[in-house]
Amino acid sequence: MAILENLEIVREQINKAAKKAGRCPDEIKLIAVSKTKPMDMICEVASCGVIDFGENRPQELAEKFDKIQNVRWHLIGQLQKNKVKYIIDKAELIHSVDSSGLAEEIEKRAAKINKIQNILIQVNVSGEETKSGVAPEDAEGLIREISEMPHIRIKGLMTISVAGFSHDENKKIFAGLKELAEKIDRLQITNVSMEELSMGMTHDFEAAIEAGATMVRVGTGIFGTRN
Numbered sequence: 770m771a772i773l774e775n776l777e778i779v780r781e782q783i784n785k786a787a788k789k790a791g792r793c794p795d796e797i798k799l800i801a802v803s804k805t806k807p808m809d810m811i812c813e814v815a816s817c818g819v820i821d822f823g824e825n826r827p828q829e830l831a832e833k834f835d836k837i838q839n840v841r842w843h844l845i846g847q848l849q850k851n852k853v854k855y856i857i858d859k860a861e862l863i864h865s866v867d868s869s870g871l872a873e874e875i876e877k878r879a880a881k882i883n884k885i886q887n888i889l890i891q892v893n894v895s896g897e898e899t900k901s902g903v904a905p906e907d908a909e910g911l912i913r914e915i916s917e918m919p920h921i922r923i924k925g926l927m928t929i930s931v932a933g934f935s936h937d938e939n940k941k942i943f944a945g946l947k948e949l950a951e952k953i954d955r956l957q958i959t960n961v962s963m964e965e966l967s968m969g970m971t972h973d974f975e976a977a978i979e980a981g982a983t984m985v986r987v988g989t990g991i992f993g994t995r996n
């Protein structure tokens with residue numbers, strides 16, 4: 770199917786899910802996950818008003834960054850410390866910070882170029898062993914530690930649900946992230962806001978929207994399957 774039809778369908782689904790949850794669709798930012806996809810597809814999607822794109826590999830983000838203007842890049846995948854240098858001057862938001870060591874590297878690199886880097890803390894709500902993300906019970910400690918770093922601002926939380934989960938099971942995971950964000954918000958930590966909840970992918974973004982997502986990361990639903 771044509772990519773622009775896919776995009777229309779996804780937008781319609783976002784609107785529907787928002788309405789079902791009694792939310793305004795404008796509260797939900799669509800991040801088009803363009804990993805492995807070529808620039809012509811990205812430009813096509815951008816021409817339809819999408820301005821936020823997500824990549825999970827730092828070098829791929831860096832390569833694509835130079836080839837299109839007026840879009841924002843989100844690093845959504847696992848980030849190794851030695852790759853921070855590729856994206857520090859390019860990423861609008863890093864969704865996948867889950868350790869103080871990684872945050873320290875971001876702090877160091879951001880300081881060097883005089884940037885304040887916005888990040889999300891990735892939380893492993895489902896508890897799956899293979900998954901990155903800080904354990905929910907360790908999130909507050911990590912956030913307090915990172916909040917002391919002057920070139921980083923924590924803007925919210927991110928999670929990934931479990932492949933194969935039903936709508937209700939996904940919703941429970943996402944509600945867990947929302948609950949954690951509310952708890953952290955009440956602590957009123959300096960330099961920390963909980964305005965963004967990045968959750969939901971192609972197969973589960975409706976459940977995420979019902980649970981309060983402000984950013985959904987949709988790849989396959991827009992660009993088609995990846996090899």
Ligand SMILES: *Cc1c(COP(=O)(O)O)cnc(C)c1O
Nearest residue numbers: 802825845970971986987988989
């Ligand atoms: C690839 C990826 C997505 C998008 O997945 P789709 O199922 O293709 O929508 C979202 N979030 C992260 C972290 C990803 O790596």
